[in-house]
Amino acid sequence: MLGKDEDFTFLTHLIQKGAVRSINNTLSRIINDIYKVYLEVPEDGWGLEKKELTSQFSIELVLKRLEQAAAKIQHKRAVEALQKAIEDIKAHNFAAALTKGVLGAVLNGKETYCNKAIPVEAQTAAWDLFNYYTYNRLEELNRHLQSLYDVLRRYHHYYLAVNYSEGILSFEDVKWFLFREKILGNLEEVYFRLDCSFSHILLDEFQDTSRLEWWLLMPIVEEVLSKAGKENVFLCVGDLKQAIYGWRGGASDILRDIPKIWSYVAEEQLTKSWRSAKAIIEFVNYFFSALSRSEVLSMYSSAISKWEHSFSPHTTAVKEEGYVGIYFVENKDDEDATPLEQVIPLIKDIINSLPTSSLSIAVLCRKNETASQIMYELLKAGIQCTSGGSSPLISSYISAAMLHFLKALEHPEDSIAFYHTKKSLLGKVLGIKEEDRAFNSEQILNFKKEIKRKGLDRFLNNIYEELLRLGITEQESLKVLSLIRLARKWQGANSSYTLCDFIKFVENSPIKEEGGGNIEVTTIHQAKGLEFDVVILPELFFKLSAQLPSYFVKRKSSAQKGEKIIPRPDNILRLADKEIDNVVNDYQQRQFLEELSVFYVAVTRAKYALYILLSDSRQGKVLNWTKVVRELVGEAESKKGALIKSWGDSLWFKKITSLEKEDKKKESTRVVLKNLLRDFKGKRKSIYLLDEISPSQLNAVENPFLFLEKAKVGGKAEVKGEAIHLLLAKVFWMEE
The missing domain is CATH 1.10.1200 (Non-ribosomal Peptide Synthetase Peptidyl Carrier Protein; Chain A)
Structure with missing residues (x-):
């Protein structure tokens, strides 16, 4: 299907993003995203601008010049750096040679290295190698892009053929069909088919609208606005500060651009909070108005400028004073403790200090894994809580082992499933010996007879009772009970089924982790639109600068179609091509803007109290909210393990x-x-x-x-x- 083996390798890495997954699952998950790009970007956009070599290139000449430079520059470290560059070039590892040492300094515009002037021979060699590398890299990427386009074109034809033969269309298919066929460009025909027209349009949560949805809605909006008056109204409601769904297609810049598209559309800002107490609003105003003063955020100046343009100081209608406390914690007894392990004791202390029976409390995390860990620790400490999110049962060690067991019964030749069963606690319950390599036919027959006689749910429940005797955690116990409930639900709806069918059912069935109580441990995204008396933010140590995606789409404005697809470039290519560098930088600014919105959503979920927990992350140069908050609130009062800044009264709950x-x-x-x-x-x-x-x-x-x-x-x-x-x-x- 592809021209060369390396093209297929490139495609595989492109869609896998470096992760180790099965090709089938990876294609199923990722192909939809890149297929959307195929539908949006025209064929002539699947190629990068070629560069011409300015001079005849010779590796031998580059090596000779570097040797001459090494003889001239009289500094041990500089000579060692040049020798390392020579070794990399001989090994055809050009990227390493150009990003480090003397050659890296030349490309970054420096004229000295270790306080010694860089010889002209080294400068000439660096730029010759740079031109040669970028020329070949662009040629390579263009070849891969064309191969990828060919694959997607074939996929497109097969996909349409299957859809038409099966008579199936997804909601996303309908949108792309309407867009591709330009059906909404002829509104008279649309209104004729609907037997009505639109005079009023209301769009809520507009900051999360996708480009495709906007392209389809825009002709209708334009038609309504052309007759604007009492009988024709266009109203969109959105908050740029709460645009947290860019990762699934939301394009908040569309909301920002509406006044530019239609200058006569009136804009009204709502800055009064009807939820949060005074102290919380004071913190919001203090922090989100001070971002431009941050030195650690200097690389995100463009994003911060956009944020400040959309942010106005808030007021509140709530009369209670409330409380905000920022704590810096460190586990002095265990220097190797992770940031999460450092904050968990403080989470427990805060919860235990509050009248929990009268309050709704939320521990808001950035990731599902963190929420699961915190929930487990709270349950272990006897603090009843519930999870607002959901996670698949296969994320549970014991539940996953049970599914491996069922798979080994259905497919005795599956040595991996048997191995996982044997190595888990389940192996002890089932009496599997270390030397066993698979279930024998008699064991399989007996297990299946027992499942048929008791039912799958009772069969699993018997295993669960044995596991309890061996000792499993409360978190694992909750997951196993959920698995048993799913088994009961499954067999009630399926009179005849295979164990593999049940496994697939479980793998696609998220569950809500319940532990009781009015304390919720969930993610910030799942908490959007909700409110809590108390919010605790424990996970401010995660890296703010996310990994770059496998490809970027260049477009003139947020509301327009993509013009060009750009594979993820290295730093050398970004230096060589300003257009590529601008596209990547624009993506990074948008990503940080979304992180700002996530943090804003988190702090504004609180009604009366907000507890911000900063941990000593020991992550060196990694940028996270811990560093930003500590910088902006000041270090004067900072003591490790103590409150570093507060607003309001720490005994706020006695005054509500x-x-x-x-x-x-x-x-x-x-x-x-x-x-x-x-x-x-x-x-x-x-x-x-x-x-x-x-x-x-x-x-x-x-x-x-x-x-x-x-x-x-x-x-x-x-x-x-x-x-x-x-x-x-x-x-x-x-x-x-």
Whole structure:
């Protein structure tokens, strides 16, 4: 399918991004993204501008000049650097020679190395090698891009053929079909088919709109705006500061550009918060207005300029003062502790210091893995919490071992599945010996008979009981119980199935990790649109500058189609081609702008209190929020393991009158419910005995709606209503 083996290798690395995955899974996951680029970028955009060699190039001549330079420059380190460059060039490792030592200094515009003037021979050799390298690298990338385009063209034809033969279209297919066929360019035909036209358009969360969606909507918006008035209105609502979905196609710059596209569209900023207390708003204004003063963020000046243009100081309608505390923590007892291990004890201390029964508390993380780790540690410490996110059961060690076991039963020749089963705790439960290499036919037959007799869920539950005796963590226990529930659900819906079918079902079934309580451990993205009395931010040590993608798309503006695809370049190519460098830099600025938005979303989830935990990351030059926050809040008060800056009162929860009112309201509701239940059927000691009322007992009572209407209950109407609502909800549950 491809011209040469190295072309296929390039394509494989391009779609894998260096990860070790199966080719099938990688193609399924990544091909959709690059296929969208194929649909957007025209064929003439699949190639880079070629460079011409300015002079006749000779490796021998370059080596000779470097040897002459080494003889001239009288400095040990400089000579060693030149000798290393000579070795790299002889090994045809040109990139290494050009990015380090004397030649790297030349390309970076320096005239000295180790305080010694760089000989002209070395400068000439550096630029000759630079031109030769960029010429060949561009030729190589162009050949690979053409191969990639050919693959995608064939994929496109096969994909359409399969869609038409099967009569299947995804929602994304419909969008691209409308765009490709320019159907929305003829609105009269569209309105004729719909048997109506549009006069009012409302677009919410507009900062997350994708380019494709906007290309389809734009003709309709233009048509409505051309008749703008009371009868024709275009309203889009969005917040550039909350644009956190660029990774899945959101193009926030479209919202920023709307006033440029239509100058007569009025723009109104909403800067008053109806959620956050005064201290939180003071921190937001302090931090997000000071970004331009940061030295560690100097490389993101363009992104910060855009942010400041869209950011206005906030005010709040909330009367409570609230609290923001910034803590710098360090584990002095264990110098090798990870940043996460450093902050977990403080998370526990903060939670234990709060009246948790009256508060909603969120621990917001950047990554799912971090949330799972923190949840596990909290549960282990006896702090009940729940996960707002979901994760596949295969992320659990024990659950994954169970699935390997089922796979080994279905495919005895699968030595990998058997190996994982044997090496896990499951191996002990099943009595697998170290010398065993697979299940024998008798073992497989017995296991399958047991599954058929008991059912898969009961079979797995028996294994789970044995695992409990051996000792598994509470987190693993929760995952195994979820696996058993999935088995029950699966066999109830599938009268005939194979174990492999069940494995596929599990692999595609995310679960919500539950531990109880009103403390939620989740990611910032999953918390968007939610609010919590208390927010704790523990993961500010992650690297802000993400890895560059495998390819970039050049476009004139955010709302326009892509003009050219550019494979990820090295630093030498960026130096050689200003256009490529600008595209990469623009991507990096947008990525940082999104990280700013993620941090803004995180801090503005808090209603009353925000705890920001900074850890001694020991990551050297790695840029993270820990460094930025410490720089902007100042180091004068900084003591490791202590509060370094705060706003508001640390005993804020004692001054929040709304919490007291909420507690009194809950107690009133509880009393009313208790009285209702006592009159409903005999005397009851506690509201919690509601579960003891059976449907047969309910039948002996007169119509419950008529009874509730007649009931004489003290308290406000709001409390009565809530009591009745809760009662009826319970009755529905019991009938179910």
